[in-house]
Amino acid sequence: MSKYILKRVLLMIPTLIGAGILVFFLMRLIPGDVCELRFAGTGLYVDQEQIDICRKDLGIDRPMFVQFADFMFGFFTFDFGKSMWTGKPILEEIGLRFELSLQVAIMATFVATVIAIPLGAISAIKQDTWLDYAVRAFSIAGIAIPSFWLGIMIILGLLIVTQEMTGIPWMPPIEYKPIWEDPVHNISQLIWPAVATGYRYSAVATRMTRSALLEVLREDYIRTARAKGLVEKIVINRHALKNSMLPVVTIIGIEFAFLMGGLVVTEQVFNLNGLGKLFVESVTNHDYAMTQSLVMLVVLIFVITNFVIDLAYAWLDPRIRYS
Amino acid sequence: MTTVSESALEAQIEDLEDKTPWLQRAKTMARKQPVGVAGLAVVILMIFAAIFAPWLTPYHPEYNDFANMLTPPGGDYLLGTDQFGRDILTRILYGARTALFVGFAAATVGSVLGLVLGVASAYFGGMFDLIFQRIMDVFMAFPLIILALAVVATLGTGTQNVIIAITIPFVPQCARVVRSNALAIREIPYVDAARALGFGHARIILRHMVPNVMAPFLILFTAFVGQAILLEASLSYLGMGVQEPTPAWGLMLQGGAEEYAESAPWVAIWPGVAISLAVFGFNLFGDAVRDTLDPRLRSR
Numbered sequence: 001m002s003k004y005i006l007k008r009v010l011l012m013i014p015t016l017i018g019a020g021i022l023v024f025f026l027m028r029l030i031p032g033d034v035c036e037l038r039f040a041g042t043g044l045y046v047d048q049e050q051i052d053i054c055r056k057d058l059g060i061d062r063p064m065f066v067q068f069a070d071f072m073f074g075f076f077t078f079d080f081g082k083s084m085w086t087g088k089p090i091l092e093e094i095g096l097r098f099e100l101s102l103q104v105a106i107m108a109t110f111v112a113t114v115i116a117i118p119l120g121a122i123s124a125i126k127q128d129t130w131l132d133y134a135v136r137a138f139s140i141a142g143i144a145i146p147s148f149w150l151g152i153m154i155i156l157g158l159l160i161v162t163q164e165m166t167g168i169p170w171m172p173p174i175e176y177k178p179i180w181e182d183p184v185h186n187i188s189q190l191i192w193p194a195v196a197t198g199y200r201y202s203a204v205a206t207r208m209t210r211s212a213l214l215e216v217l218r219e220d221y222i223r224t225a226r227a228k229g230l231v232e233k234i235v236i237n238r239h240a241l242k243n244s245m246l247p248v249v250t251i252i253g254i255e256f257a258f259l260m261g262g263l264v265v266t267e268q269v270f271n272l273n274g275l276g277k278l279f280v281e282s283v284t285n286h287d288y289a290m291t292q293s294l295v296m297l298v299v300l301i302f303v304i305t306n307f308v309i310d311l312a313y314a315w316l317d318p319r320i321r322y323s
Numbered sequence: 324m325t326t327v328s329e330s331a332l333e334a335q336i337e338d339l340e341d342k343t344p345w346l347q348r349a350k351t352m353a354r355k356q357p358v359g360v361a362g363l364a365v366v367i368l369m370i371f372a373a374i375f376a377p378w379l380t381p382y383h384p385e386y387n388d389f390a391n392m393l394t395p396p397g398g399d400y401l402l403g404t405d406q407f408g409r410d411i412l413t414r415i416l417y418g419a420r421t422a423l424f425v426g427f428a429a430a431t432v433g434s435v436l437g438l439v440l441g442v443a444s445a446y447f448g449g450m451f452d453l454i455f456q457r458i459m460d461v462f463m464a465f466p467l468i469i470l471a472l473a474v475v476a477t478l479g480t481g482t483q484n485v486i487i488a489i490t491i492p493f494v495p496q497c498a499r500v501v502r503s504n505a506l507a508i509r510e511i512p513y514v515d516a517a518r519a520l521g522f523g524h525a526r527i528i529l530r531h532m533v534p535n536v537m538a539p540f541l542i543l544f545t546a547f548v549g550q551a552i553l554l555e556a557s558l559s560y561l562g563m564g565v566q567e568p569t570p571a572w573g574l575m576l577q578g579g580a581e582e583y584a585e586s587a588p589w590v591a592i593w594p595g596v597a598i599s600l601a602v603f604g605f606n607l608f609g610d611a612v613r614d615t616l617d618p619r620l621r622s623r
Contacts, residue, residue, distance in 0.1 A: 018461030029477045133358065144602035146556055149576060149595035159585050262466035265557045279469060283476045299464045
């Protein structure tokens with residue numbers, strides 16, 4: 001087992017370095033840099049000298065290779081440096097948004113799980129009945145409906161419903177407050193984006209639950225369980241569902257990892273100041289340092305989540321452990 | 324003598340072949356895959372809208388009727404007008420062109436590249452496979468939207484660059500799936516036989532391996548079209564995709580939609596319905612394709 005863990009940890013390193021190379025050069029390919037942008041924004045005549053000084057200050061006048069080595073070294077020693085746009089430490093800037101994005105991701109994952117497992121199970125048990133078709137249509141709709149549009153519709157719905165019921169239209173609060181400061185305010189703001197994205201992410205998990213359960217239901221031990229006269233409920237809950245959860249947990253885990261960075265569009269709709277928004281801002285501002293750190297963070301979360309899933313797999317399924 | 328018997332045989336074979344009229348066959352198909360046919364209907368409807376848009380509506384998609392801005396649905400403007408006095412139905416019909424173009428272009432390029440690379444990776448194996456897989460790992464570790472955004476930022480906005488940005492994340496996804504299927508095929512003796520006959524790598528890959536991974540390829544392709552339409556809409560909504568005045572569904576939701584959500588909800592509702600319906604159609608159709616091609620998923 002320890003050999004397996006070591007192998008998996010070592011495999012993470014090339015992925016991380018590769019992601020670093022990709023983002024580093026992609027950013028450098030964007031025409032213009034943060035210094036030009038900063039001075040061009042003032043609309044005044046700018047001396048080339050000033051731009052050069054700015055570049056020197058930020059260290060982006062150094063050779064590419066030196067910059068890259070610096071960036072990678074910083075990443076592996078957890079020294080992310082300062083934002084090139086705001087000048088504030090990157091860890092501080094990210095920290096502010098991380099909390100919000102993490103909470104939305106957790107809530108969305110929760111919403112997705114609560115929708116997916118029961119619906120997927122019903123769909124498999126009642127295979128090829130109208131109930132199965134309804135669930136499948138519902139889950140395909142989840143993939144088809146853009147979450148940002150669903151977000152707009154949720155806001156619109158809230159406005160109309162509250163207008164009808166109380167006479168005063170109500171909108172989710174715009175200002176973010178941490179959950180321990182004002183839980184009601186916090187939840188009433190973040191539950192909507194969580195529902196909009198959670199529904200979308202439930203779709204894949206629902207389908208996975210359905211197909212995994214269908215496969216398990218055809219196994220011999222399910223027939224045995226039924227033959228010995230077990231109640232169907234016990235057959236499903238204790239024998240079938242438990243054994244079909246492995247791929248479902250994997251899917252949910254991977255989606256959670258993607259949610260951390262993939263909320264860009266939803267954050268835009270609900271005007272949330274999360275990691276996605278920070279990413280868009282830093283790309284538009286040519287803030288190399290910030291974009292690189294954000295991408296590396298998202299990739300790191302993804303890689304670690306995958307690692308944990310693999311470990312869980314190996315732990316649960318001895319066939320993988322010993323191969 | 325031989326020719327006679329051969330032609331007789333051919334005639335017999337023809338007799339054995341399914342001669343049921345196409346309508347009958349379509350009915351059988353509809354009964355077996357009702358959901359898939361519904362999806363196909365949506366797809367055909369969309370293609371129809373895209374091709375015949377100029378004949379379906381009297382308006383030009385960029386025509387501004389400043390006297391009738393934000394008109395509610397009904398009357399001259401069936402689905403109402405937006406904040407610039409443009410007919411929403413017209414822009415949705417023309418938007419189907421953008422969506423289909425981006426969808427098919429990105430899906431085709433992405434899946435074909437993925438197909439060739441995936442099969443090649445499985446066929447050559449060894450060091451090539453190892454390095455290639457690590458590169459794919461890197462791409463797969465990015466959330467789709469982040470990778471697409473980064474590419475758009477590098478290349479600039481506009482339809483063509485959006486297609487490239489959407490294609491790039493598709494390649495590794497397709498390559499990964501195709502590779503795992505091709506690995507199994509590589510072990511089948513006919514590939515050895517082809518090699519023993521002295522065929523070149525390109526011929527073995529293209530003629531012997533690629534046709535055998537068509538099933539997962541087609542499944543992925545239909546899924547990609549839907550995903551690409553959705554991704555284009557998301558990018559356009561963020562202002563990083565197709566640019567005004569090109570009619571595109573995601574773009575129609577940008578700006579006006581939220582601002583006028585309360586006073587003119589139709590601006591926000593219809594383009595979203597169009598996106599959802601289109602992706603829904605492609606997904607339903609894709610599911611049917613998968614059920615038909617993948618025998619393991621056929622219900623017993």
